[in-house]
Amino acid sequence: MATDYKQAGVDIDAGNEAVRRIGEYVRSTFNPLVRGDLGSFGGLFAFPSGEYKKPILVASTDGVGTKLKIAIAMNKHDTIGNDLVNHCINDIFVQGASPLFFLDYIGIGKMEPVIIEEIVKGITTGCREGGCVLIGGETAEMPGIYKIGDYDLAGTIIGVVEEEKILPQTTIQPGDLIYGLPSAGLHTNGYSLARKVFFEVLKGTVDTYRSELGKTIGEELLAPHRCYFTALKRAVEQGIIKGLAHITGGGFIENIPRILPENCTALINKDSWPILPVFKLLQDIGQIPEEDMYRTFNMGIGMICIIKKEDAESFTDLMKNRREEFFQIGELICGNDGVVLE
DSSP: OOOOTTTTTOOHHHHHHHHHHHHHHHHTTOOTTEESOTTSSSOEEOOOGGGOSSEEEEEEEEEOTTHHHHHHHHTOOSSHHHHHHHHHHHHHHTTTOEEEEEEEEEEESSOOHHHHHHHHHHHHHHHHHHTOEEEEEEEEEOTTTSOTTOEEEEEEEEEEEEGGGOSSOTTOOTTOEEEEEEOSSSTTSSHHHHHIIIIIISOOOTTOEETTTTEEHHHHHTOOOOOOHHHHHHHHHTTOEEEEEEOOTTHHHHHGGGGOOTTOEEEEOTTSSOOOHHHHHHHHHHTOOHHHHHHHSOTTEEEEEEEOGGGHHHHHHHHHHTTOOOEEEEEEESSSOSEEEO
């Protein structure tokens, strides 16, 4: 009896259908720097070398963690790709880089063209909003690795920054002010702990409504990961921002010290911004110690900005003109304690 690839669990026709479905979305991210079209072995992109004196490429690869489990449980796949792109853009932006192009990887147990289309739709939304080209990717049907109904998602981003504008600046010092821009929720970190608290301790499901949240647990956990590139690009270009910290895995405790020089401690005033209800709920139900909360979650602040006092008014004016919400949440002091919460 003859055995073919489909009998082994890989449906080539379904894969081709998925490619056909995503073509329009992918092309919607293209700009004049793209060369060629879909279907090549590699994506072609004309580097804008004339715009830079000493261009430095910045690259990052990331995923969205177990937030995928929420998207799968809710059968809602059109935002998780946007989360991925926004996370990656933020990660290179903290070094001052503007995004150029993005590549995605989707590994799936059984090829479902509609699901692939929804995932890529979210990816292209993030790319268009961030001025980034989706130049290529890989969709792999691997029934021996992933269960039917499960998939994995990862992305790689390439950006560019003028060498003299790389962040953080070397002038960060005690006396500088710390500003924070609000998050929309958990973003893409802390989901293993959140799922344990909500689904094992609370015994809830994605459809469980909580009055504290004003929505279901699933809706709260799928809240989008914000992109801060457009909000802060002008401030970075003008040299107002001395350093940026994307508050992702590791929360406040691990991420802020990554941009601080020696003998610099971040003194954070915990009462200077509204803690989102989801974090209060997680801490109460899970009886999570405060330090673990600030080491695991963003606590309602998705991006940290270091500003010297003399530039505080300029930064404030820029943010207000853009109608961006922000908070002064602390300052840098002398010491080697990393982050101090008060």
